[in-house]
Amino acid sequence: MEHLPQDPRPWPVRRDTALQDTVLQTTLTHVTHRLNNARIAAYRHYPSGEAARIRAIARKREAIQDWSVLLDRAEEEITAHGGHVKRAATPEAVGAYVLEIARQHSVKRVIKSKSMVTEEVQLNAQLEAAGLDVRETDLGEYIIQLAHEKPSHILAPAAHKNRQQIQRLFVDTVADAGEEVSEDIQELTRFARNKLRQDFLSADMGITGGNFLVAETGTVVVITNEGNADMVTTMPRVLVSIIGIEKIVQDWDALEDIIQQPALSGVGQRLSSYTTIISGPRARESWEGPDEWHVVLLDNGRRKIHGGPYQDVLSCIRCGACLNVCPVFQQVGGHGYGSVYSGPIGTVLSPLLGGMDAFGELPSHLCTMCYACQEACPMDIPLPHEIISLRETAVSERREPAAVRTQYRLWGQAWSTATGYRRSVTAARLAQRLAIRRVGLAAGWLHTRTMPFVSSVTFLEDWAKKHRRGSS
Amino acid sequence: MAKAALFVTCLVDLFEPQTGHAAVEVLDRHGWQVEVLGNQTCCGQFAYNAGHLQEARAMAQHFVEVFESSDADALIGLSGSCTAMVIHEYPDLLRRAGQSRGDSSEESESWALRAQAVGERLVEFGEWLHHEESLPLPAVKPETVAVHHGCHMRRILGSTEETDDVLRSYGAQLAEYPDAEQCCGFGGTYSMTEPVVSTKLADAKRTALSQAKAAGASCLVSGDWGCLLHLSGRMQHEGDSWPVLHVAEWINQREKMSAKKGE
Numbered sequence A: 001m002e003h004l005p006q007d008p009r010p011w012p013v014r015r016d017t018a019l020q021d022t023v024l025q026t027t028l029t030h031v032t033h034r035l036n037n038a039r040i041a042a043y044r045h046y047p048s049g050e051a052a053r054i055r056a057i058a059r060k061r062e063a064i065q066d067w068s069v070l071l072d073r074a075e076e077e078i079t080a081h082g083g084h085v086k087r088a089a090t091p092e093a094v095g096a097y098v099l100e101i102a103r104q105h106s107v108k109r110v111i112k113s114k115s116m117v118t119e120e121v122q123l124n125a126q127l128e129a130a131g132l133d134v135r136e137t138d139l140g141e142y143i144i145q146l147a148h149e150k151p152s153h154i155l156a157p158a159a160h161k162n163r164q165q166i167q168r169l170f171v172d173t174v175a176d177a178g179e180e181v182s183e184d185i186q187e188l189t190r191f192a193r194n195k196l197r198q199d200f201l202s203a204d205m206g207i208t209g210g211n212f213l214v215a216e217t218g219t220v221v222v223i224t225n226e227g228n229a230d231m232v233t234t235m236p237r238v239l240v241s242i243i244g245i246e247k248i249v250q251d252w253d254a255l256e257d258i259i260q261q262p263a264l265s266g267v268g269q270r271l272s273s274y275t276t277i278i279s280g281p282r283a284r285e286s287w288e289g290p291d292e293w294h295v296v297l298l299d300n301g302r303r304k305i306h307g308g309p310y311q312d313v314l315s316c317i318r319c320g321a322c323l324n325v326c327p328v329f330q331q332v333g334g335h336g337y338g339s340v341y342s343g344p345i346g347t348v349l350s351p352l353l354g355g356m357d358a359f360g361e362l363p364s365h366l367c368t369m370c371y372a373c374q375e376a377c378p379m380d381i382p383l384p385h386e387i388i389s390l391r392e393t394a395v396s397e398r399r400e401p402a403a404v405r406t407q408y409r410l411w412g413q414a415w416s417t418a419t420g421y422r423r424s425v426t427a428a429r430l431a432q433r434l435a436i437r438r439v440g441l442a443a444g445w446l447h448t449r450t451m452p453f454v455s456s457v458t459f460l461e462d463w464a465k466k467h468r469r470g471s472s
Numbered sequence B: 001m002a003k004a005a006l007f008v009t010c011l012v013d014l015f016e017p018q019t020g021h022a023a024v025e026v027l028d029r030h031g032w033q034v035e036v037l038g039n040q041t042c043c044g045q046f047a048y049n050a051g052h053l054q055e056a057r058a059m060a061q062h063f064v065e066v067f068e069s070s071d072a073d074a075l076i077g078l079s080g081s082c083t084a085m086v087i088h089e090y091p092d093l094l095r096r097a098g099q100s101r102g103d104s105s106e107e108s109e110s111w112a113l114r115a116q117a118v119g120e121r122l123v124e125f126g127e128w129l130h131h132e133e134s135l136p137l138p139a140v141k142p143e144t145v146a147v148h149h150g151c152h153m154r155r156i157l158g159s160t161e162e163t164d165d166v167l168r169s170y171g172a173q174l175a176e177y178p179d180a181e182q183c184c185g186f187g188g189t190y191s192m193t194e195p196v197v198s199t200k201l202a203d204a205k206r207t208a209l210s211q212a213k214a215a216g217a218s219c220l221v222s223g224d225w226g227c228l229l230h231l232s233g234r235m236q237h238e239g240d241s242w243p244v245l246h247v248a249e250w251i252n253q254r255e256k257m258s259a260k261k262g263e
Ligand code: SF4
Pocket: A265, A315, A316, A317, A318, A319, A320, A321, A322, A323, A345, A376, A377, A378, A379, A380, A381
């Protein structure tokens, strides 16, 4: 069975924890505003960027539409270069395959570059359970790995931590006895680099995700801002790239437009600082690169989305722009969603991949329907409409409390006729007079906000009265 | 004389009728004959956004029937959000809802087309006024105000500039404040089903608005009573009596002041 990891805490607990976390409240505002301002400035300074974005959308939509053919092509190309391809349907299938390779090569230590898909399949837990040492090498991922936490932002996994907390964490986990760790950001980065260097040198297996899989040449492209993927892909003996099947891109021409989008929208740069390109294992004559290269293509619920009303979400390039503009994300952060995929995209993707039982409350409780995500999304994914559709599914699957459902039904029935509407005005006045106000949906309003009273003469009543008099 | 049919909206009708009266006065001053269709109710957005598609369909069909019966030259909406709902959501909503309850595709399509025709005649109040010629009235002394645009006015109608221009042309000085484009947290029934986050967002908006207040803004103006009821409800609950006004009310006040000065 495909699945998605889920935080066992219910939404109100996740929400209240986030709202009470003063560090999170500060860091989150800072990170989301910084990234969002960078995005806006980047497009502003790049007038022809809009044309590239429009082309990128068209090509990416096409690639998703034709993905079976393209995935076959990619597989042929990878195999022709001496790589191995594994199609994995579930997280367990990924874990089993990677462990089997690790066994064949007597792998003890694994290093990884940042990858959301390995978070999705909880690869670290699977490998660690089998006795392997796994080390994240992206700074943010390294931090949350040491803290045993989940990413709180798809692009900035440690967005919920401040530098004092990171300093403490380093002291408590990886610093040698008596080793000084500064709170300065540059120093913290240097400290992590030094620690990671030892891991890079001793690792037997490297694991990357992949931002793109170019079908034409069977190439995996990984973009990072730290350059750590370069080392992950070249230093260890064995390399495994784990990629969601929706990362497929037809050719280099399409890639040229598409690859700009995560950089522009995610961090506000024309291009990410490092682009790591993997086309095969080390050739006989070259002295660099892995002896073996495996590409795992993960489904885990993606094929079910293909061909249905939500197909456009498969065009997501995980830039995180929708998170940065989302008012709810800005309040509760990634951990509020209880899924590795957070923000508006997580609100749509999590129930689609992980099911409505686990994630059905995301569309209802984590969206104010403000449309900021749609405006920000470089791939024009209609996130608000998809969220409405998921709410419709929740309603038709009767996931709301019965009383709420009844209230909507009666309300809808009454207000689709003028008579019903008038009657409801009378009823509301009566309830007001009897001071019955804390009922049904209205109760949710009253705890924190003053409720307006239904006017003693509504606009329509007043108009009717005057005009009756006027005409008679 | 051009005729306008007023799309009052349920919130204005029930809770803030003075906004409707103000709009009528402004329309009248600009030489429009006003028609108010007495059987109008609500656009159904609260149900649509919450995923209650069939309830929304029933209200949308009622809306279409009511407003297509009018021969007015324009339908003028007193909410950016409700106007956006009719123009941009109705056709697709009626198609999908018809399909999901098993109506024939001809029937759903015909509803969608009727809705589209109604939507083409509908314009939001601020946008309407933007296209009107200004009245030959003397200018009155400028007033600093804070403006909050509802998210649907901003992102679906895309008409915030028009309203800002109109307000400025009436002597408004728009006080700036941070994150003005951020949602206030209302979200229709979201304000009731998720009051904690909704209230937190109202407070974030109030904190931002305090800068506009400090810059001398006398009131908060918006084209959407949804946002305003939520924000003012929160303000009152916290003992803050800063006035909130609909655009139509503020404009009406200004026109009245000018008219008086001109006498
Ligand atoms: S949905 Fe759009 S904005 Fe959000 S991460 Fe994906 S591509 Fe970026």
